[in-house]
Amino acid sequence: MKPVITPAESARLDRASTVPAAALMEAAGFAVAIAARLGYGDSVAVLTGKGNNGGDGWVAAFHLARRGAKVIVHEFARPSPGSLADSMRSRALDAGIRVLAINALWEPSLIIDAVFGVGFTGQLPAAIVPWTESGVPVLAVDLPSGVEGGTGGVDGAAFAAQRTVTFHALKPAHLVGPGADYCGLVTVVDIGLTGERPLWLFAEMSDAPIRGRDRHAHKWSVGSVAVVGGSAGMSGAPVLAARAAMAAGAGAVTVVGPGAAMGAIPPELLSQTVGGGDRFAGGDEDAVLELATRFDVLVLGPGAGSSSDATLADIAARWPGPIVVDADGLRAIANDSRIAERRAPTVLTPHAGELETLRSYPGESAPDIARRYRAVLVEKGNPSFVHWEETWVVTSGGPELATIGTGDVLAGIIGAFLAVGQPPAVAARSAVYWHGVAGAKLRSARTLTASLLVDAVARTLAAVPTGATE
Known part of the structure; x- marks a missing residue:
């Protein structure tokens, strides 16, 4: 049995956790970095947004660079000054990670999609859409950007991931709606959250x-x-x-x-x-x-x-x-x-x-x-x-x-x-x-x-x- 939780429940767990937020983000981003090393090559474009999903991307970029990968971060939106995601950004920049505009496309061996995550609704911004059409393998953080976390709905472009790393529990969009077909292989990583209130229970043997x-x-x-x-x-x-x-x-x-x-x-x-x-x-x-x-x-x-x-x-x-x-x-x-x-x-x-x-x-x-x-x-x-x-x-x-x-x-x-x-x-x-x-x-x-x-x-x-x- 595995719990399936809503995006709102995921956010509640983050807020209610007794584990420091920095430790949660570090565990999430490190798990993404580990997944990125599994046969995708050594050149990585990390696409980041301004929220915690983007913070996870900055952590992943930091650890991948430390292990010798060529990493370039494409920042769609900068985190709010003083936020946890901003501190992870500063650490990565201090480590010498290169940052380019979101529209500076190239052909890495892997794209890490850390733009929006499970809270996304609506349509992808036009600046991100060309990345969804690149043909490069995609590793999504929590959920491919362009997929609505609560319904699995897709309105327009979305990243079609080969693999998705999600945290603590599955979300509805990993299982239902057209969005489920965009997730690829879904891996659930335990980062220390507890006390979920499941929407559904996922049946195993x-x-x-x-x-x-x-x-x-x-x-x-x-x-x-x-x-x-x-x-x-x-x-x-x-x-x-x-x-x-x-x-x-x-x-x-x-x-x-x-x-x-x-x-x-x-x-x-x-x-x-x-x-x-x-x-x-x-x-x-x-x-x-x-x-x-x-x-x-x-x-x-x-x-x-x-x-x-x-x-x-x-x-x-x-x-x-x-x-x-x-x-x-x-x-x-x-x-x-x-x-x-x-x-x-x-x-x-x-x-x-x-x-x-x-x-x-x-x-x-x-x-x-x-x-x-x-x-x-x-x-x-x-x-x-x-x-x-x-x-x-x-x-x-x-x-x-x-x-x-x-x-x-x-x-x-x-x-x-x-x-x-x-x-x-x-x-x-x-x-x-x-x-x-x-x-x-x-x-x-x-x-x-x-x-x-x-x-x-x-x-x-x-x-x-x-x-x-x-």
């Missing part, structure tokens, strides 16, 4: 536990999942979810679907049909609930179609156990107050379009939606977020998961992890993490399909080191 099986386990003791869905032309969706639940460790999985829409079922899955139509109809909820009674968890919605909303909503409201609502199920339960009244865990898994359906008013935030439904909410995307009492950000997957059926796979994994008794937020976070890892392993494949992803999930979870499981 240790935050994605997997429960193993004891030697007395049998198919009904290791979790069972019923996947309810399917309709004409979409019979594959519930099968993918069911296969994923098996791949993620469930001992027994069934597909419950309309009689005329049930496609071919793999032999490892159970299947049960309701009625003779090609989609669920009014009155089918009693039969579905009866067929699912023996199973621990319900995954509701994959491929169910748009004409079954009332039936799906009734199933969700009446099901007494944990439930994962996905795909067409999300539209069916949108703004249904009965969902918040459920006593068992609820997990909702919307992508961006489905999230709009769940909103009760324009702009309602995902955490607020989760609170209103009293549900864990998985906000699928790149990155994905898991909202409950805390918000976790998960970056293990990538654009390779933007393929039809991969959401069904994720719903099945969540169902399996819930079925073995993981707390709902942990089950969702772990599922999103390992779903992403499995997808990343297929990144080099010419084509990623949901079926290939299911197989990759099984291989990935089987290979998880024992120490990473519960």
